[in-house]
Amino acid sequence: MKTTIESFESIKSEHFSHTETAEYKLELLERIEEKIRTLGSSTRADKPEWEGSHKTIVDKFIIYYFFSPDKQTCFIEYFRHSSQHY
Template sequence: MNIKWTQAARDSLKQIQSQHYTREETKRYQIELVRKIQHKILLLSTAIPTNEPSWAGTYRIFIDRYKVYYSFSADHQTVYIEALRHQHQKSD
């Protein structure tokens, strides 16, 4: 199964930062977060569809303090990570 990130999701990932951590520590966290997201998506697949109307047809998982929205290609061979939102951030 292939996993692809949309530009919006990539941009959200790049925007993760903290005044408490160095740039290098933040970069390591971003890499680890990507690993966690990909692992959990492969593990759960279509187990948790989202119930938010604005994200109809997608699935949602929680990793650390982030909501991750994703969808599948028609043949279910590709996962598209649509969005990455902090739990306190409003969804579009």
């Protein structure tokens, strides 16, 4: 299975230029950050193997994340497009 970073870096499109794709990735990161900031820890993961994590969806990307004990840092531990299968 791909790591979170590999999954994010593999976002590409034959319909958009490299620059447009880079801009989309930055905007996607901003939307993910905003959604996690808004949801916080109010959404629990829906699978037992993700116990202690939270889940959200942004632009059809499934994201599992958790917070540091002091709630100051958020870690994204899983990131993939909903149409990807592993």
